[in-house]
Amino acid sequence: MTRDACLALDAADALAPLRAQFELPPGLVYLDGNSLGALPKSVAARLHSVVSEEWGRDLIQSWNTAGWLELPRRVGDKVARLVGAGEGEVVVADSTSVNLFKVLSAASRLARADHPERRVLVSERSNFPTDLYIAEGLCRDLGWELVLLEPDELPGRLGPDVAVLMLTHVNYRTGRMHDLAALTAQAHAAGALTVWDLAHSAGAVPVELGRADADFAVGCGYKFLNGGPGAPAFVWANPRHSDRFWQPLSGWMGHAAPFAFTPDYRPAPGIARYLCGTPPVLSLAALECGVDSVLAAEPVGGMGALREKSLALTTLFARLVEERCAGSGLELVSPRDAAQRGSQVCLSHRAEGESGGYAIVQALIARGVIGDFRAGDIPSSDILRFGFTPLYTRFVDAWDAVEHLREVMSRGEWREPRFHRRSAVT
Ligand SMILES: *Cc1c(COP(=O)(O)O)cnc(C)c1O
Numbered sequence: 001m002t003r004d005a006c007l008a009l010d011a012a013d014a015l016a017p018l019r020a021q022f023e024l025p026p027g028l029v030y031l032d033g034n035s036l037g038a039l040p041k042s043v044a045a046r047l048h049s050v051v052s053e054e055w056g057r058d059l060i061q062s063w064n065t066a067g068w069l070e071l072p073r074r075v076g077d078k079v080a081r082l083v084g085a086g087e088g089e090v091v092v093a094d095s096t097s098v099n100l101f102k103v104l105s106a107a108s109r110l111a112r113a114d115h116p117e118r119r120v121l122v123s124e125r126s127n128f129p130t131d132l133y134i135a136e137g138l139c140r141d142l143g144w145e146l147v148l149l150e151p152d153e154l155p156g157r158l159g160p161d162v163a164v165l166m167l168t169h170v171n172y173r174t175g176r177m178h179d180l181a182a183l184t185a186q187a188h189a190a191g192a193l194t195v196w197d198l199a200h201s202a203g204a205v206p207v208e209l210g211r212a213d214a215d216f217a218v219g220c221g222y223k224f225l226n227g228g229p230g231a232p233a234f235v236w237a238n239p240r241h242s243d244r245f246w247q248p249l250s251g252w253m254g255h256a257a258p259f260a261f262t263p264d265y266r267p268a269p270g271i272a273r274y275l276c277g278t279p280p281v282l283s284l285a286a287l288e289c290g291v292d293s294v295l296a297a298e299p300v301g302g303m304g305a306l307r308e309k310s311l312a313l314t315t316l317f318a319r320l321v322e323e324r325c326a327g328s329g330l331e332l333v334s335p336r337d338a339a340q341r342g343s344q345v346c347l348s349h350r351a352e353g354e355s356g357g358y359a360i361v362q363a364l365i366a367r368g369v370i371g372d373f374r375a376g377d378i379p380s381s382d383i384l385r386f387g388f389t390p391l392y393t394r395f396v397d398a399w400d401a402v403e404h405l406r407e408v409m410s411r412g413e414w415r416e417p418r419f420h421r422r423s424a425v426t
Helices: 003-011 016-021 044-057 061-067 070-082 094-114 130-142 153-156 180-189 271-274 281-295 301-322 357-366 395-411
Strands: 090-093 120-124 147-151 162-168 193-197 218-219 233-237 329-334 342-347 372-374 385-388
Touching: 003 395, 044 061, 044 281, 061 070, 070 090, 070 218, 070 233, 090 271, 094 130, 094 162, 094 193, 094 218, 094 233, 094 271, 120 130, 120 329, 120 342, 130 147, 130 162, 147 153, 153 162, 153 180, 162 180, 162 372, 180 193, 233 271, 301 329, 301 342, 342 357, 357 372, 357 385, 357 395
Parallel strands: 120 147, 120 162, 162 193, 193 218
Antiparallel strands: 090 233, 218 233, 329 342, 342 385, 372 385
16 A cells, blocks of 8 residues: 555545535644534535524524524434434434433333333443433432443343443444444343434444334534534434423423413424424534535435445554554554444554553644544553544545654654643543
């Protein structure tokens, strides 16, 4: 493999023109779209029009005339196309953490109604912390037990006491991807409900919520959906469940008739009851541009084509690291098996008993290669994380990132004290 060969792959890539949708600083290799997606060029004009025309000129009438009230559903319908859900099954609202609380609460109500003897919520030990914290809080309120396991232990633990299996489809640390359909089927066979977090899946890997007959799902707007910092999140409930109970944050936007102003709560039919308060219009407008940037791949193969390119990129990057950085103490943590890999590559680093993960990432950032660092509970589980967004990442970016990494390692650049100072956000 050579840099020229990577340039040839880019030249032959049918998805390559989609990169022009994004504002990306020249010379920068951005491998952190799994943490904050790049800025679609359409956002500035859209926000300008929402601010100056819809808000500035038309003021409160825009709730009706500009369709502000419909935004959570309209953007939800677009997200639905990316996660194998139907029209009217997804809404965009609140944050991933808050939506997780809503769906876990709804799942617990179903479980308590149908199987009151089941009082265990199962998840993965290395799930994203906010997911575990939300589950822990809910379990404390319900008097349930939260059981945390390694991925391979999950199927064996789905016994008669398990009410809910809550998993993140693609692990934020390792990039390991669960088989959503198989685990959903195993959970159902054992009498448990499933709650899936698609934070690292939506816009990155194909997801078939409906075909898998999953129960509930949430996901993030600011990662592979390119919705901007703090973009609202999405929530899906299988239509089979959506009308049975309402979620505990029974705010007026989830009411059947919010503008009837009745003193009592009557939930809206379907997924709309998962809305709570007034939608964040500016953020939703930016998120819609982000979701549109992913849907722009539909004419050239959609999520299937994006997945193919994502795997080609991660496979190339992992291979180049192993070949060109051999002997530097870097090791591949993400699965080698493509079927088990999301859209990121994670490395660990050990040299002379020391983990240089944080400093290596800082040295790369100083060279214009943006990845990130995730601390483990022990230094040997520290991780260097590189996200590959197939919409805008090129094969030559993978090559250039590895060349910088090779130089950082071979010159011992990461040992410089300036790369060891910690910032608040890693
Ligand atoms: C990014 C991410 C979140 C973020 O939650 P917020 O409520 O937006 O802070 C939650 N869960 C997972 C698995 C994530 O990857």
